[in-house]
Amino acid sequence: MKKRILALVLLVCVLSAALTGCGGGSKEDSPENRKTANELNVGIAQDLDDSLDPHKAVAAGTKEVMFNVFEGLVKPTPEGDLVPAIAETYTISDDHLTYTFHLRQGVKFHNGDTVTAEDVKYSIQRCADATETGVLQVAAFSAVTKLETPDESTVVITLAEPANEFLSYLTCAVLPADYDRQDTAPVGTGPFRFVSRTAQDSIVLERFDDYWGTPAQLSKVTFKIIENADTIMMSLQSGAVDLFAHLTITQAEQLGEGFTVAEGTMNLVQAMYLNNGEKPFDDVRVRQALCYAVDKQGVIDQAFDGYGSPIGSSMYPAFAKYFDPSLTDYYSHDTARAKALLAEAGYPDGFSMTITVPSNYQPHIDTAQVIAQQLKDIGVTAELQLVEWGTWLSDVYAGRQFQSTVIGVDASNMTARALLERFTSTASNDFINYENAEYDALFAQAQASYDDAVQTAIYKQMERNLTENAANVYIQDMADLVAVRKGLEGVRFYPIYVLDLSALRYAG
Amino acid sequence: MKKNPYLTAGCLLAGLLAAMIVLGFFWTPYDPTAMSAEKFLSPSLRHLMGTDNFGRDIFSRVMEGAGTTLLIAVATVAIGLAGGILIGALTGYFGGLADEILMRLGDVLTAFPSILLALVIISLVGPGKTYNVVLSLGLVFIPSFARVTRTAYAAVREANYVKIAQLMGVPKARILLVHILPNTASTLLPAITIGFNNAVLAEASMSYLGIGVTPPDASLGYMLSEAQGMFTRAPWYALCTGLVIVLLVFGVGLIGEGLQRRSGEVI
Numbered sequence: 001m002k003k004r005i006l007a008l009v010l011l012v013c014v015l016s017a018a019l020t021g022c023g024g025g026s027k028e029d030s031p032e033n034r035k036t037a038n039e040l041n042v043g044i045a046q047d048l049d050d051s052l053d054p055h056k057a058v059a060a061g062t063k064e065v066m067f068n069v070f071e072g073l074v075k076p077t078p079e080g081d082l083v084p085a086i087a088e089t090y091t092i093s094d095d096h097l098t099y100t101f102h103l104r105q106g107v108k109f110h111n112g113d114t115v116t117a118e119d120v121k122y123s124i125q126r127c128a129d130a131t132e133t134g135v136l137q138v139a140a141f142s143a144v145t146k147l148e149t150p151d152e153s154t155v156v157i158t159l160a161e162p163a164n165e166f167l168s169y170l171t172c173a174v175l176p177a178d179y180d181r182q183d184t185a186p187v188g189t190g191p192f193r194f195v196s197r198t199a200q201d202s203i204v205l206e207r208f209d210d211y212w213g214t215p216a217q218l219s220k221v222t223f224k225i226i227e228n229a230d231t232i233m234m235s236l237q238s239g240a241v242d243l244f245a246h247l248t249i250t251q252a253e254q255l256g257e258g259f260t261v262a263e264g265t266m267n268l269v270q271a272m273y274l275n276n277g278e279k280p281f282d283d284v285r286v287r288q289a290l291c292y293a294v295d296k297q298g299v300i301d302q303a304f305d306g307y308g309s310p311i312g313s314s315m316y317p318a319f320a321k322y323f324d325p326s327l328t329d330y331y332s333h334d335t336a337r338a339k340a341l342l343a344e345a346g347y348p349d350g351f352s353m354t355i356t357v358p359s360n361y362q363p364h365i366d367t368a369q370v371i372a373q374q375l376k377d378i379g380v381t382a383e384l385q386l387v388e389w390g391t392w393l394s395d396v397y398a399g400r401q402f403q404s405t406v407i408g409v410d411a412s413n414m415t416a417r418a419l420l421e422r423f424t425s426t427a428s429n430d431f432i433n434y435e436n437a438e439y440d441a442l443f444a445q446a447q448a449s450y451d452d453a454v455q456t457a458i459y460k461q462m463e464r465n466l467t468e469n470a471a472n473v474y475i476q477d478m479a480d481l482v483a484v485r486k487g488l489e490g491v492r493f494y495p496i497y498v499l500d501l502s503a504l505r506y507a508g
Numbered sequence: 509m510k511k512n513p514y515l516t517a518g519c520l521l522a523g524l525l526a527a528m529i530v531l532g533f534f535w536t537p538y539d540p541t542a543m544s545a546e547k548f549l550s551p552s553l554r555h556l557m558g559t560d561n562f563g564r565d566i567f568s569r570v571m572e573g574a575g576t577t578l579l580i581a582v583a584t585v586a587i588g589l590a591g592g593i594l595i596g597a598l599t600g601y602f603g604g605l606a607d608e609i610l611m612r613l614g615d616v617l618t619a620f621p622s623i624l625l626a627l628v629i630i631s632l633v634g635p636g637k638t639y640n641v642v643l644s645l646g647l648v649f650i651p652s653f654a655r656v657t658r659t660a661y662a663a664v665r666e667a668n669y670v671k672i673a674q675l676m677g678v679p680k681a682r683i684l685l686v687h688i689l690p691n692t693a694s695t696l697l698p699a700i701t702i703g704f705n706n707a708v709l710a711e712a713s714m715s716y717l718g719i720g721v722t723p724p725d726a727s728l729g730y731m732l733s734e735a736q737g738m739f740t741r742a743p744w745y746a747l748c749t750g751l752v753i754v755l756l757v758f759g760v761g762l763i764g765e766g767l768q769r770r771s772g773e774v775i
Contacts, residue, residue, distance in 0.1 A: 229737050230733065230736045230737045233737065250561050250737065250738055250741065251737065253741060254738065254739075254740045254741055256740075301545070302543055302545075302562060302563070303561075303562070362737070365723065366561075366562075368723075369562065369723050369724050370543060370562070372724055373541055373542070373543050373562075373724065376541075383722070384722045384723050384724065385722060386722050386723075
């Protein structure tokens with residue numbers, strides 16, 4: 001009897017396994033079959049567990065994926081310009097206070113609804129008020145005094161004072177007004193529509209056939225979450241994924257025949273971010289000592305085989321207009337000077353510190369290892385603490401419970417403000433607790449000036465302020481190595497951290 | 509006593525590795541964490557096991573890493589053994605309800621794969637610290653040691669010399685520790701070697717999964733996981749590290765086997 005029951009159980013197991021295999025009637029998930037079906041598997045290093053709602057997402061990795069799903073009135077191009085998206089045309093009044101947007105006719109949301117001026121108003125209002133839990137306030141929208149919709153397809157935005165970068169902020173995603181499930185089933189207007197997310201496993205996007213512009217080439221894209229660096233290589237080589245961005249040089253070199261490696265810039269400010277609010281990093285001399293002790297080029301050579309551009313402040317070279325190359329070598333590698341500064345600050349024998357690093361980002365772990373090694377020379381013992389991505393977001397970024405962390409910080413839109421505003425003392429995302437009155441004043445000044453040249457000059461002063469006060473130990477803008485299976489083309493690099501899938505296609 | 513090739517070979521092998529490890533505590537050919545521009549050198553006389561992606565000498569790292577692994581394994585076995593003997597001795601000697609409850613609890617614990625259980629404990633106490641690995645593994649190892657000890661105690665409990673000691677009014681603690689414990693050695697020693705090997709492998713798997721030691725510290729498991737990412741570029745890294753784990757486990761395994769055979773002869 002027992003044997004029979006066992007046999008029955010086994011039979012059920014086998015059957016269910018067989019049936020799952022048939023699920024969806026799809027063929028085996030191989031690169032060839034995906035090519036035939038015009039589908040693509042993309043590997044990403046982290047799950048999108050902050051929020052799928054574009055107004056709530058904080059992680060660069062989340063925004064990178066959802067860039068394909070959402071659009072604003074305008075959107076960025078690979079060249080760094082802004083082009084009309086949901087808006088077809090816009091005019092800016094001579095006093096730079098009134099922006100009038102004429103919406104493109106018949107732009108559809110992924111749920112089939114047509115985009116109206118009301119939706120645009122709702123979306124901007126939502127980010128301006130940020131009364132809804134989790135919505136991140138867009139400070140630039142606080143200058144908006146009036147938000148009018150004279151007709152179905154016109155939006156008029158009136159500002160209290162001229163704001164140079166205001167247009168860049170209108171890349172802010174436009175969402176349907178009466179829809180409350182953005183968190184789990186996001187709806188936008190982008191070339192791809194969101195299909196599903198399986199936590200810790202995958203995110204599926206499909207081509208949106210009613211897209212207003214050039215439709216995407218691929219019919220379906222599956223993002224596979226692969227947090228382990230070793231698994232990344234295996235999944236590329238085994239054919240589980242066709243594209244993986246942000247590889248290390250060691251990984252890229254091992255790819256072999258089947259892949260091409262596209263090289264761009266990561267557009268991240270990679271640094272050892274220091275908690276300025278906590279001992280011993282509340283002392284500027286200690287921070288400066290670390291800056292002198294860390295040899296950026298050494299890090300790049302040691303861990304990245306020389307690929308990467310050293311930086312000296314919270315700005316990366318892709319923002320050519322704002323980037324100040326003279327800051328890069330402000331702290332030239334000088335161990336003796338670092339030691340003297342430490343002694344002056346009361347740490348003649350150095351101290352112990354912890355570098356918290358998200359365990360799913362091998363480049364940051366490697367960087368931290370080299371830094372820890374370099375810090376030994378000035379008597380500072382740095383211990384690495386590897387944490388999960390979710391823990392990093394909650395403890396380090398949101399909770400500010402850390403001493404130092406190696407991470408790359410992105411710009412959410414193409415303005416210097418997107419990188420620099422976070423270090424003002426009132427910014428909610430000032431996770432390093434940087435507080436500098438002069439910096440705050442400069443920022444206010446930058447916002448008040450409409451003249452582009454003046455504003456750029458002030459932003460450069462802000463960068464200098466961060467460098468002089470050694471807010472962080474700035475390292476580099478990493479080289480972005482993207483592995484693409486041979487036969488795929490159309491990888492485009494932007495001056496911000498996004499992965500644009502709309503132009504990707506199988507050649508031939 | 510007859511020749512015992514297992515024991516001899518095991519002692520030789522484990523002794524050799526132990527000598528290397530002990531030496532590693534005081535001296536390594538290079539600083540195990542010192543980086544250099546000589547990356548991915550294949551094994552040579554200068555770098556016996558080559559260098560890794562940071563230009564660190566793998567042999568020095570193996571010496572250091574094996575030391576970490578060894579210490580973790582020894583500490584784990586010590587915790588497991590101490591807890592196991594305590595529980596096993598009490599339950600085996602006294603029996604009764606407490607025995608039932610503790611042994612069933614042990615069953616529940618052993619029902620989980622030990623790595624999984626250690627993972628749960630690690631996530632409770634927080635990862636990244638060597639002593640957390642030791643603690644979690646040690647706790648996981650207690651039930652198996654407790655079971656072995658209990659069986660031995662339960663068997664010896666009925667022996668005449670124990671009964672006589674009881675009649676003479678020898679204190680219970682003395683009976684447990686002085687009279688019975690030495691006589692369980694033949695069962696416990698092989699159990700210790702097996703436990704040691706399991707601990708080495710468990711540490712390797714945990715560090716391999718990224719929850720054991722943290723970089724730049726080395727342990728064999730962590731190095732193996734590092735090596736995997738560069739297997740096609742530096743195959744010697746994975747091979748050398750893996751080989752050391754295999755040899756260590758094999759050597760101690762031989763000792764265990766030898767001990768078991770010897771005790772078989774005695775009885």
